[in-house]
Amino acid sequence: MEREVILETQNATKHFGGLAAVEKVNMKIYKGEILGLIGPNGAGKTTFVNIITGMLPITAGKVYFKGQDITGWPAYKVGRLGIARTFQIVKPFRGMTVRENVAVGAMFGHGGHKRSPREALEHVDEIIEFVGMAHLRDKHADQLTLPYLKRLELAKALAMDPELLFLDEVMAGLNTKEIESAMELVRRINERGITILVIEHVMKAIVGVTQRVFVLNFGQELAQGTPHEVLNNPEVIQAYLGEKFVERFFRQQKAA
């Protein structure tokens, strides 16, 4: 059975001056899945998300969301259409309380046109509870610790009622225990019917939550497949760990 494609890029390309940050990437995201996007530092993962979501103008190529061409749309339109994202470097609205932060998503996001600020503020209680921040509801965002800021990012994105959610390194900087609960959270979000693209360096998380993984290197597709396939792909290992390491790795394997 052909799975329903929720987002598709065709030859998506982004150049900064002469530098190709993303080069002709073709990616399909299927409805309901959790897709992992991995790659070494500087591989263009965040840039890729930026050009899809309209944070950066795309140089060439096309982006389709549920069959609709959204290439070059401004970010706010993309957001209202049902694509939400978190930021690798957290971007809370520091002058607002947690509730207000999340309510902004409910006010302006997908379906936000239906809500007044008052309704949005009421609406977000459930989401705040869902991410486990009910006790911090009326705290100012600038009083939160990093793990909670990461969760706040999630809550803000969720409040937009997205169909597709990009999670950009929500687990970086967290300790093992925090990662565990974040993974659990991602799974539960997915259970709500939200398709998720996870950018992550924490391999454990990738293996733990994703069904499929897409690898970028130097802005180009390197591989895709199940987490297991991809992580045992020598090219991927080489890209990640450098040639010397790979040689040593295979020597050791042979020796073993």
Next chain:
Amino acid sequence: MSKRLLILLALLLIAAMALAACGGGKATQAPAQEKPAAEQKTEQAAPSGGGEECKVVFGAAVSLTGKYAKEGEYVKNGYELYVEEINKAGGIPVGDKKCKVELKIYDDESNADRSAQLVEKLITEDKVTFLLGPYGSGNTFATTAIAEKYKVPMVEANGAATKIFNRGFKYSFAVLSPAPNYLRGIIDMALDKDPNLKTVAIVIENGAFALEVAQGAKDYAEEKGLEVVYFDKYAKAAKDVSSLITAMKSKNPDIVLGAGHLQDTILVMKQSKDLGLSPKVFGFSVGPTSPEFRKALGKDADYVVGAAQWTPELKYQSDDIFGTPQHFTELYKAKYGEIPPYQAAESAAALIAYQKAIEAAGSLDKDKVRDALAALDYDSFYGKLKFNEQGMNVYKPMAVMQNYTDGNLYTVWPKEAAVKEFLYPFVPWDQR
């Protein structure tokens, strides 16, 4: 907590009120006092019967700080010198008695908003009898409107722009010659010396006063058969006029006239030397008559002529408290240690205009004095004091002073007042 807040806000309110009660400015004399309105009324009314204390209070907002601080000081000096002298003589005669004169001066910080605000304070809070002018056309423009609103006469001495008087105001009078007349004396003098002069270049500071000066000069020059080959303005507070000098030089004018103020006049002279602009006559509306001009330029000030509303050498005779320009100069020098600039003289003249009008009216009533001012025709130490329908003194000629090679300033025009011959022509920079 909310109690603390309440107290804070209350304090704020009280502070605001207390402050404003003291007024927006600092009086230099006679601290402000709250007086019941009734008492004030009797004070303003014409004095009846002797014995009672009688005084006239003149109020003014003058620039003691800010960009006109220097000129403002001259104005204040002029006002104060008159007050000191008249009080020595017993005061201003009103009817059959003499009234002491008091002066109330605030600092308007060279700011038109402030000036208007302070004049409103002088009228409504301090209840002064009459108003004197501030320094500069901008501030005068703002304050005359307030005087008009409250129907209090204002004789001003330091706002020459005619647009101040084009509004049909009834209560504003100016003792100085209006702006368009400023450069006429210089043109007359130059043509008198050398009728072969053909071309004039005029550079203008982009300001109300200077624009009127320039337009007046242009009209007059053309009337006298001169060709105006350059006529352009530079921004107020310009720091570099090289481009205009370059443009003027390419026209090779016989006469260069500058309409502006001291600072830009100095700038024009400096850069004319830099760029080798040497006409036969260099003349300016404001600047060359000020000691600052010589200080800033040194020898390069030589030969430059400037317009003057008044000079210490003029040959006026009067029966006013000063008598002659020379006597005024002596008194001023004794009190302030320097030769009086014309701003001081015209400021004192404003008070003389009041004195004569009050004497004629025989009363301190504002409307009566206004009518007397409108009818005034008096020869003072400063020259003729007579106002046209608009309130301008168009009857007094402008004098011309020249920076002589001996480092002094001399009156060189009009001929009857000249103490030295007009040095002509301007010696080109490269021949010095």
Next chain:
Amino acid sequence: MSDKEKKKAPIRYSPLDGLFKGRQGVLLGLFALFALFLAIFPLLPFASGFWLNTLTLILLLAAMAIGWNFIGGYTGYAAFGNVAFFGIGAYGTGLSMIRLGLGFFPSLMIGAVAAMVFAILIGLPILRLKGHYFAIATVAIATAMGEIADSWTSFTGGAAGITLPFFSPIEWSGQFFYYMAFLLAMGGLLLTWFILNRKMGYSWVAIREDEDAANMMGINTTWAKVMAFALSALMAGLAGGIYAYWKTFVLAEEVFKIEYTLQMILAAVLGGTGTIFGPFIGAFIYYILITLLVFFLPVGQLHATILGVIIILVMVFTPKGLMDFLSGKKKLSVNALLENIRTYRV
């Protein structure tokens, strides 16, 4: 949502304003008293022309500061050229009265609309600029506008300016302009309150805190920013129009002077940027400070110096304004004053 949940989470509906945290009643009451006092002020026996003049100046400043707060305080764009809107409002009103022979109110509308349109036209390109670049672009535009008005003799009257007729009857002009300024300032406060309870208010604050995030969350940031700019222009433009008629003349060097921009920013900063009442109270604080300085300093020339020192001290110790202390959000203490340095020093 269940009833139980509603009970345990009381929602504050206008929480974007720092002043209103938890003590709405008292403050609103106090403010209402003050507003009432201002409303009946001209009827009081000691309300002389000077008093009206002074308060009119303060209220106009307050109105402009309230307007600046939209773009500078809530949206977080350091606009340093709001005087341009004041000037355009003044010229628009003045020219409509003189050249078109319109009455004051239609002219005022024209002036204000002109200021808003100008804000939208320049806002679209320059609101894409960030930080310093935006700040200086606004300064540049304001300065250039002043110079153009000063030189365009055939249209604006150039450096000679334009002269407006007096308000008639002249005896009531003090009261008339006082109430105009009063209504404008009060209208500005209401407008702030209104916007903060709308999505617009949330978009402004979101943009201030993080524009990228705001954009990604579905906020049309360009629209929101331009609206903030245009509304601040509206306030300044109305103030300019009232000012022009009040002073009966419009002169480029007066209505475009950068001091006005500085004054509105200082008023907003002193009171507290990004709060409803901050700019309003700040205008009074600013004026009192200035008056205090003029009064108690024997050397006139030094009061600007002292004002500068005060700004420096405020910037170093309490750049968020005095509002935090006034509203009890922070306790006034040495520690609180040093907190800013601890946060921002290198």
Next chain:
Amino acid sequence: MESLQFTQGIVNAILLSGTLTLVAIGFSIVWGILNIINLAHGAFLMVGAYITYWLFTLYGVDPFLSLPISMAIMFLVGYAVQRYLINLVIRAPLLVTFLLTFAMEIVIINLATFFWKGDLRSVTPDYAGLGFTLGNVQIPYVRLAAFIISLILTGLLHVFMTYTKTGNAIRATGMDIDAARLQGVRIPQTYALTYALGTALAAGAGTLISISFPIDPTMGGAYTLRAFVICVLGGLGSIPGVMLGALLFSFIEVFSGIWFPSLKDAIALLVLVLVLIVRPSGIAGKAFYH
């Protein structure tokens, strides 16, 4: 005769660009490294000019000889100001440093007016106003000298920033403050040093300006604005960029001064806004502090 206007204009513009380079370069360094728009820049320039004036008037020191003195004095002042004032709030939001330096300008200008009065003053050595003619074009000695000295100082600065350890530390701080810290660069001192360099260069420019133009306490503001325009035109963070920006600006200023004298500043400022909109990184530049 129109051609004289044109050639003289070109010469004026080139000579002006030297001084303006010096004016803008200190401003550019402070902006680029510290990310501060130093609105007090012009005020420091003015103090430099006054130091020259007083040394000349009171002690007869030749204005060109006073250059190192005014630069040294203002270097120390700038160091102290940054170390003990601006460093306290340097990471605060833009509005704070903006208003802080603005307030510093107010304080400096008003103190200067208080102590030295507001009148226009001139440094008038014997050779002031002298010059030679090249064809029809007048070239004043002092402006030529100012031009050459500006270029020399600019060159020295370039050498300092490129080849000395301290210069490299400053540049490293501008590029990546954390990396610089890890390398052992003492940030507060480096910041203070950078600011001191900026004020010293401003003072040097003030000295040179005082020889060709009259000075007064409010003279600085116009130069601050020009420095900003030049930095934007040339792009932040490169010395050649500033030179190019200064040259461009001088031409705009001189020729708009000839053709539309009263719109001189307006034209320069509108060019600035246009450049900002079209090419925010400047014509030649790339920012090195982002």
